[in-house]
Amino acid sequence: MADALPFILILSITLLIYYFSRRSALPKPPGPRGWPILGNIFENPVSHKQRKYKEWGDKYGPIVRYSLFTDEIIVLNTRETATELLEKRSASSQDRPRQIMCGELMNWNKAMGLSRAGYQHRTYRKLVGGVLSPTAVRNLFPVEERAARLFVHDLLRQCSAGFDGEKRRPDQALAVAQTKRWQECCRNHFGADFAPEGRTGQGLTLEEV
Structure with a gap:
């Protein structure tokens, strides 16, 4: 019994601390x-x-x-x-919980999706709202239509006979979609327009930028 006394004492103190810490007015x-x-x-x-x-x-x-x-x-x-x-x-x-790993250690706490409530987050939302509001997005319709036409054109051209004359593969459509996505991001953000001959994906955009 004497050997179990320290364990019982520690357990009792832990339960008391837990109980009183969770009490709220x-x-x-x-x-x-x-x-x-x-x-x-x-x-x-x-x-x-x-x-x-x-x-x-x-x-x-x-x-x-x-x-x-x-x-x-x-x-x-x-x-x-x-x-x-x-x-x-x-x-x-x-507000949202404090993000230790992706927010502070990876330094993503300044991104709008992870930033805490405050002046910085309100500024982000105001800037995004001015561009992505129901009225503002109408200005992007021509950009979306152009991107859709280019995507369909490249999809038909590259998937008709496969890349480098190979047999068509299901992942070719995904590769074309990824390439067009990064092309449009690069074009809209940096004003750069390029022809992705023989290259696909994020590496293409980073190289061109």
Whole structure:
């Protein structure tokens, strides 16, 4: 018994710290009751999550909370609830988790998709909104039509007899699509137009740039 006393003491302190650290002055949304530390790991749906969320929504309401270890997950089961919280009250829910690996170590935290809420992210969204708004994208219709015509032309030319006279392969269409994608990116961003004879993919664009 004396040998087990340190283990029991450490376990008790750990459980107390876990309990008090998770206490909040604000009430939490209803949800299935979980196990200490483990949370709802045994109830977490592996597939067809929407069915389990619908079941919980019918039981607990439009907002459901469940936990997986130290993470708490909030499920919004109705469109009205999602609109209310994510649009009308976006000031309190627009941020995203801190991304250590891809955000800080790989230095992608300045990209719009990974940047935290703040002045930088608002500036990004304002710039993108000015170019990709429903009205602004109409200016890109001629660019898209030209790219579609060139894609179909190259697809017919290169896939009719195969590359270098080889038999046609299913991956040739994908290679043509990748080449045209990088061509259009290079043309729209840098104003460079080139003929990709014998080369495909991202390496082509990087070489030309």
